[in-house]
Every structure is written in structure tokens, then in C-alpha cells.
Amino acid sequence: MWLSSTRLARRAAANLFGVGAIFWTAGKAARFTAIGFEFSGPIIAGAIAGHYLDLYLHTDPWMTFTLFITGVILGFYRLIRELQLVQRTMRE
Secondary structure (H helix, E strand, C coil), X not given: CCCCHXXXXXXHHHHHHCCCCCCCXXXXXXHHHHHHHHHHHHHHHHHHHHHHHHHHHCCHHHHHHHHHHXXXXXXXXXXXXXXXXXXXXXXX
């Protein structure tokens, strides 16, 4: 039975990287890029919002620190949720 070049390349990659190798498509790459932005977005937004609140309220490091830590927690929460979703879709 003849294999198409795509199937042959996938088999070669599976042999090279082990069974179940991930084949990158534009959709998967975009999804992982979005996960990166969803992780870093709350951290950056919290730091910026905290800085301007510190300037307004004259509470210099406290609002920046508090909102930065809140952003880190939210970022990790979103990261874990999205990776669970990716893992669930990879199983199917």
C-alpha cells in the first residue's frame, strides 16, 4: 500500500519523536499563542493598573504589588484551565 507524502512524514516524525507526536498546524499554534497572551495579560494589566492607582492614592508600592500578585494568580488559573482543555481535546 502506498502512503501519501503527508502520512509518510507523520510516520517518520512519530518514529523520531515517539508515538503520539504532535503535528503542528496553524490552529494549534494559534491556540498556544493565545494561551501565552492569556497568561501574561492579567499580570501586565494588574501591574499597570496598580501603578496608576498608587500614583492616584499615594500608596506607592502596595497597589502595584497587590494587583500584580492578583494578576499572577489569575494568569496561572487561566493557564491551567486552558491546558486542561487542550489536554482533553488531544485525548479525543
